Every structure is written in structure tokens, then in C-alpha cells.
Amino acid sequence: MSPDARIAVDAMGGDEGLAVMLAGVARARRKFDGLRFFLVGDEARIRDGLATHPNLTAASEIVHAPDVVTSDEKPSQAIRRAKTTSMGVAIDLVKQGRAAAAVSSGNTGALMAMAKLSLRTMPGIDRPALAALLPSLGETDLVMLDLGANTECDARNLVQFAVMGAAYARTALDLESPRVALLNIGTEDMKGTDIIRDAAARLRDATHLPMTFSGYIEGDRISRGHVDVVVCDGFSGNIALKTAEGTARFVADLLKRAFRSSIRSKVGFLISKPATELLRGHLDPNNHNGAVFLGLNGLVVKSHGSASEVGVSHALSVAAKMVRDDLTRRIAQDLGNFEKQAA
Amino acid sequence: MSPDARIAVDAMGGDEGLAVMLAGVARARRKFDGLRFFLVGDEARIRDGLATHPNLTAASEIVHAPDVVTSDEKPSQAIRRAKTTSMGVAIDLVKQGRAAAAVSSGNTGALMAMAKLSLRTMPGIDRPALAALLPSLGETDLVMLDLGANTECDARNLVQFAVMGAAYARTALDLESPRVALLNIGTEDMKGTDIIRDAAARLRDATHLPMTFSGYIEGDRISRGHVDVVVCDGFSGNIALKTAEGTARFVADLLKRAFRSSIRSKVGFLISKPATELLRGHLDPNNHNGAVFLGLNGLVVKSHGSASEVGVSHALSVAAKMVRDDLTRRIAQDLGNFEKQAA
Numbered sequence: 001m002s003p004d005a006r007i008a009v010d011a012m013g014g015d016e017g018l019a020v021m022l023a024g025v026a027r028a029r030r031k032f033d034g035l036r037f038f039l040v041g042d043e044a045r046i047r048d049g050l051a052t053h054p055n056l057t058a059a060s061e062i063v064h065a066p067d068v069v070t071s072d073e074k075p076s077q078a079i080r081r082a083k084t085t086s087m088g089v090a091i092d093l094v095k096q097g098r099a100a101a102a103v104s105s106g107n108t109g110a111l112m113a114m115a116k117l118s119l120r121t122m123p124g125i126d127r128p129a130l131a132a133l134l135p136s137l138g139e140t141d142l143v144m145l146d147l148g149a150n151t152e153c154d155a156r157n158l159v160q161f162a163v164m165g166a167a168y169a170r171t172a173l174d175l176e177s178p179r180v181a182l183l184n185i186g187t188e189d190m191k192g193t194d195i196i197r198d199a200a201a202r203l204r205d206a207t208h209l210p211m212t213f214s215g216y217i218e219g220d221r222i223s224r225g226h227v228d229v230v231v232c233d234g235f236s237g238n239i240a241l242k243t244a245e246g247t248a249r250f251v252a253d254l255l256k257r258a259f260r261s262s263i264r265s266k267v268g269f270l271i272s273k274p275a276t277e278l279l280r281g282h283l284d285p286n287n288h289n290g291a292v293f294l295g296l297n298g299l300v301v302k303s304h305g306s307a308s309e310v311g312v313s314h315a316l317s318v319a320a321k322m323v324r325d326d327l328t329r330r331i332a333q334d335l336g337n338f339e340k341q342a343a
Numbered sequence: 344m345s346p347d348a349r350i351a352v353d354a355m356g357g358d359e360g361l362a363v364m365l366a367g368v369a370r371a372r373r374k375f376d377g378l379r380f381f382l383v384g385d386e387a388r389i390r391d392g393l394a395t396h397p398n399l400t401a402a403s404e405i406v407h408a409p410d411v412v413t414s415d416e417k418p419s420q421a422i423r424r425a426k427t428t429s430m431g432v433a434i435d436l437v438k439q440g441r442a443a444a445a446v447s448s449g450n451t452g453a454l455m456a457m458a459k460l461s462l463r464t465m466p467g468i469d470r471p472a473l474a475a476l477l478p479s480l481g482e483t484d485l486v487m488l489d490l491g492a493n494t495e496c497d498a499r500n501l502v503q504f505a506v507m508g509a510a511y512a513r514t515a516l517d518l519e520s521p522r523v524a525l526l527n528i529g530t531e532d533m534k535g536t537d538i539i540r541d542a543a544a545r546l547r548d549a550t551h552l553p554m555t556f557s558g559y560i561e562g563d564r565i566s567r568g569h570v571d572v573v574v575c576d577g578f579s580g581n582i583a584l585k586t587a588e589g590t591a592r593f594v595a596d597l598l599k600r601a602f603r604s605s606i607r608s609k610v611g612f613l614i615s616k617p618a619t620e621l622l623r624g625h626l627d628p629n630n631h632n633g634a635v636f637l638g639l640n641g642l643v644v645k646s647h648g649s650a651s652e653v654g655v656s657h658a659l660s661v662a663a664k665m666v667r668d669d670l671t672r673r674i675a676q677d678l679g680n681f682e683k684q685a686a
Binding site: 072074135137148151152183185188190192193218219220221222223224232234235236238239240241242243244245246247248249250251252253254255258259261262264265267268269270271272273274276278279282283 | 415417478480491494495526528531533535536561562563564565566567575577578579581582583584585586587588589590591592593594595596597598601602604605607608610611612613614615616617619621622625626
């Protein structure tokens with residue numbers, strides 16, 4: 001990473017408040033030695049908050065922004081206040097080339113709208129998509145997109161998501177030819193909507209791309225390790241992601257109940273605690289926090305609204321790695337090759 | 344249950360074959376003393392299979408059907424062979440009033456198409472929906488629909504699913520005024536598609552119904568026990584259901600790995616085995632097998648294609664309980680009240 005690379009942090013966004021954001025930044029700073037930041041938001045409050053994080057002072061520059069985007073604000077309203085909000089100013093620092101990436105735990109729709117308006121989509125991309133790395137039983141994590149940026153999508157959008165997701169997997173997971181699948185309600189050709197079937201036909205024809213199209217994948221196979229990139233519209237993606245989170249928590253709660261059901265099982269639980277702690281760490285959404293908007297001329301990372309200090313730090317790590325790997329340029333390259341060969 | 348009530352079983356459908364179907368029927372027979380059956384399919388093969396289930400012989404009548412619907416057959420093709428397939432003949436027994444319900448582990452789309460064509464939808468219902476009881480942290484299970492019968496739905500469909508789902512919950516879960524929510528990607532009013540927002544507006548106005556509309560629910564809250572009926576189109580429902588199944592299995596696999604990670608945790612596992620077995624039972628899809636087509640003039644239960652003997656037996660229990668509770672009449676009554684009061 002260039003020693004000058006800085007990440008712009010929307011210090012005011014998110015449900016957990018400024019203190020958690022700053023604690024997360026400080027934690028990331030301890031992990032990535034060269035990492036430097038723009039902390040965007042209420043200057044006086046950020047200065048106060050920095051008092052407890054001496055390791056951040058030298059590595060950070062405060063950029064004042066008087067306003068905050070609220071979590072229930074409509075994107076169309078929020079973009080009108082882009083220039084005065086911490087979210088908008090953080091994105092603008094990326095646009096100006098002063099920051100290498102922006103990270104926010106704020107309103108997803110507003111972040112998407114502002115990022116799109118300010119950074120614009122890459123040539124050949126109609127809509128950016130929100131992608132995340134999810135745990136899997138395979139050798140690497142998997143990329144899933146779109147996770148909620150685009151409620152409705154056409155076949156062309158899905159194909160572009162596949163190309164961008166594969167490029168992300170090539171970079172983030174270091175895979176030569178990622179296996180890409182479309183999320184569907186069955187694996188037979190006739191299954192799903194016209195849009196999905198149309199996207200599948202186009203991807204089947206796109207044999208010149210540095211990826212392997214694996215057809216359809218059902219919800220119960222996502223994390224089995226058979227594919228590297230799962231592509232869907234933002235509605236299905238959001239439903240699948242949140243259902244997976246909820247189910248993991250549900251199972252953990254049942255397990256807790258089961259362990260408490262008898263003295264014998266309580267003893268067993270205490271003995272096997274290191275193992276269950278390991279599992280808890282593996283499943284904690286904070287350890288997978290940091291979704292990326294793919295398809296923009298600049299890096300923007302969405303941190304979960306309720307991310308903890310660990311979660312914020314993880315989102316910053318995602319941003320730092322993408323900066324290091326020069327993700328935007330690599331996706332642009334893959335897309336360029338796609339366009340050229342398709343032409 | 345009337346002593347004459349019989350359930351028509353498609354003995355040939357499903358991936359596990361005739362032997363598993365018959366074993367499942369025999370198991371259900373042991374649980375429900377008065378239960379009697381039509382076993383529909385290849386007469387000679389069924390007769391052979393019955394040899395190992397002496398408890399079934401007196402309780403069953405074999406109805407010959409020479410053909411079988413295959414799992415990859417298009418519904419439009421399958422319905423042309425309705426009269427000769429085990430699936431079609433089982434449904435026809437319901438239509439004729441000879442069977443009180445039909446159960447099949449075969450092709451879902453074909454089952455839906457045949458059931459709809461033969462039994463017709465109830466007055467005021469455009470499309471039947473596939474509903475299942477799912478585990479929850481609340482005091483009862485929850486009803487979720489549609490789980491894959493209707494890939495795309497309009498607002499009117501979703502409202503009808505809500506009314507039918509509530510009626511099912513009133514019967515199956517014994518709830519006075521079930522809490523009904525629409526599955527969405529956020530809880531704020533502006534979230535989701537136009538279709539979902541339209542359905543929400545109609546349900547908000549329907550205060551005369553014996554249910555409580557709770558607004559939107561996100562995927563991670565489905566099983567928290569805050570709502571009794573979750574309504575969605577068949578695409579989202581199938582994605583959510585399968586993702587939940589897959590995640591539960593994923594967590595169980597991780598847990599297994601964690602328990603094997605050290606001698607200490609192996610010991611802990613052995614000690615707490617009764618607790619983890621309890622959990623396994625709670626999460627095994629076979630223990631929740633049996634989805635119901637709601638909105639038809641007759642009861643049809645879909646058993647999972649890969650259901651085990653326990654799973655098949657569970658699907659038959661679902662059918663038996665619905666027959667006992669006279670579900671079709673009760674849903675028709677609720678729907679009738681809805682229409683009257685809406686008029």
C-alpha cells in the first residue's frame with residue numbers, strides 16, 4: 001500500500017455512535033501499521049473522542065462535516081445534503097483522490113445513492129452492487145452479490161454482477177477462474193424467473209471470461225464450498241444473507257438451551273467451551289463485516305449499522321486490502337477484457 | 344377424525360423410492376391409530392412392499408396407477424398424464440371425496456399444477472400457496488408461505504396468502520389472532536418493492552380480520568418468535584427456507600469440526616451428547632416435513648423429495664391433523680368472513 005494511502009471514515013454513521021467507530025478505527029490501526037485515516041464528522045466531538053486513542057492522532061486528519069444522514073432517511077433526501085453530511089464528505093474525499101476508500105456504517109440506501117452520484121459507475125456498468133465475503137465450508141470464503149443495493153434487477157444487471165463478483169473473487173480470494181452461480185429456487189434449466197433464465201443463457205455463452213459458470217445454486221448449497229461467487233438481485237440476496245444470519249443465531253440459541261437442559265450437558269459445555277467459542281467467532285457477523293460496492297470508480301465499503309468495535313475494524317481491513325490490491329483498477333481491467341472479447 | 348377418513352399416498356413419488364414411502368406410512372399408522380390409506384402406484388410393487396409392513400395391510404387399499412411423474416418433468420407435461428400417474432390418481436381420490444387428503448413426495452411444480460387443475464381454488468383465491476410450519480424460539484412454530492408454488496406474485500396474491508396463512512395458524516397453532524408479517528429487506532415503510540408496499544397498505548386496512556398485521560419482517564427475525572405467519576412470494580420464500588436449512592446444516596458441520604478440534608472438546612462432546620442430539624432432532628428437516636397447499640378445495644400435502652421414513656411419517660401426521668381439524672372448511676369460513684366484511 002502506498003504510504004500516503006488514507007481511508008475516509010464516516011465517523012458519525014451507524015447505530016453504535018462515534019465512540020465505537022473510533023475504537024474500531026484504532027483497532028484497525030493497530031493491525032495495519034501503515035494505515036492512515038480521514039475522520040469525517042463533527043470536528044469537536046471527534047477531537048474529544050480521539051483523546052482516548054492516542055495511537056490515532058498522528059495517523060488521522062479530521063475533516064469537519066456538520067450533518068449526519070439518519071438511518072430512516074430516504075436516499076433521495078440524503079443526496080441533497082451530500083456536501084454537508086459526514087457520509088457525503090467521506091465519499092467526496094475518494095472522488096477528489098485524497099482518500100483511497102471510504103467506509104461508513106450509515107444508511108445503506110443513502111450510501112449507495114451518494115456513492116453512485118459522486119463516483120459514477122465504471123464504463124459498461126449500469127448499476128453498482130453490494131458484495132460481501134461470506135464463510136463457507138470450502139477452502140476460501142465466497143463472494144455474494146447483490147446484497148440489497150438493487151431491489152429489482154434485469155438479466156443484464158445480473159450478468160454484470162457476475163463479472164464484477166468474479167473479478168472481486170480473483171482479487172480478494174486469489175482465485176484464477178472463480179466458479180460463479182446464480183441463486184435460484186431449483187437447479188433445473190426451467191426453474192426461476194425469465195430474468196434469471198435469460199441471465200443464465202448469457203453467462204453460459206460467456207466462455208471467454210476468467211470464470212466458470214456453474215449454473216444455478218439453491219439457498220441450502222450456498223455455503224457448501226461448491227461455488228466461489230453467488231449472484232442474485234438485491235432483494236433475494238438480502239433475504240438470504242439475513243436469513244442465514246438469523247438461522248445461525250437461532251441454532252446458537254437452541255444450543256445454549258440444550259446445554260443448559262441438564263447438569264450433565266452443562267459439564268460437557270464447560271469442557272468443550274474452547275470449541276464452541278471457536279464456532280462463535282467463526283459465525284459472528286462482526287468477523288465478516290464490510291460489504292463492498294462494486295462497479296464504481298472508487299472504493300466504498302459498507303459496515304453494518306450495528307457493527308461493534310471489532311466489526312468496524314474488520315470493515316476497515318476489507319477497505320485496506322482492496323486498496324492494497326488496487327481492486328478498482330483490476331475490476332476495470334476484467335470488465336474491459338469482457339467488453340473487448342464480447343464485441 | 345371420522346373412522347372412514349383415508350389419506351391418499353402417492354407411493355411412487357420422491358427420490359427415496361417406494362420402500363421409504365411405505366416405511367413412513369407404516370410409522371404414521373403406528374402413531375395415529377385410526378389412520379387409513381389409499382396407496383397409489385404400481386400395484387404389484389406396492390403389494391410386494393407391504394409384505395414387510397403387516398400393520399398396513401388391513402389399513403390400506405391399493406389403487407393402481409401405471410405411471411410416475413419424474414422430478415425434472417415440466418408441470419405442463421405432467422398434467423397431461425394426470426389420470427395415469429400415481430400423483431394424479433392420489434389427487435383425484437381427494438376430488439372424488441374418497442380420500443380426505445393426498446400426500447406426495449414428488450415434483451412440487453407438477454403436484455401444484457395437478458392439484459390446482461383437479462381441485463380448483465377456493466372462491467376468492469387466485470392462486471394456492473405452499474405453507475409450512477417452521478421452528479421458532481417462540482411458544483409455537485410459525486407458518487411461512489408461499490414456499491415456492493408461485494415464483495412471482497402481485498399484491499392481491501400476497502394479501503390472500505396472509506388471510507390463508509392466518510387461518511392455517513388459527514387451526515394448526517391454535518391461535519386466536521395470529522401476528523402476520525410480510526418478509527422484506529427492511530422494516531421502514533419505504534423498503535421493498537411496489538408490490539410489497541401495496542400489499543402492506545391493504546393489510547393495514549384489513550382490521551376486521553382475525554389476525555394482527557405486524558408490518559415487515561427481515562430474514563434474520565423470522566424465527567425469533569415475534570410473528571406467527573410470514574408471508575412472501577414463492578421465490579423469496581424458497582430462498583429463505585433453503586438458506587435457513589443450509590445454514591443450520593452449516594453450523595452443525597462447523598460444530599462437529601469444533602468438537603473434533605481437540606481431545607478436550609471431544610470429551611466435552613461425548614458428555615453433552617444428549618443435549619446436541621436434542622438440538623439435532625429439533626433442526627432435522629424431516630421433523631418439520633409436510634408443506635400444505637392452501638387455497639384449494641381439498642387437502643394436498645407436499646413431502647420433501649428426499650424425506651426419510653421419519654419425514655414421510657411427519658408429512659402424513661400433518662395431513663391427519665388437518666383432516667381432523669377440518670382445515671379446508673375453516674379456511675373457507677375465514678375467507679368468507681373476509682369477503683363479506685370487505686364488501
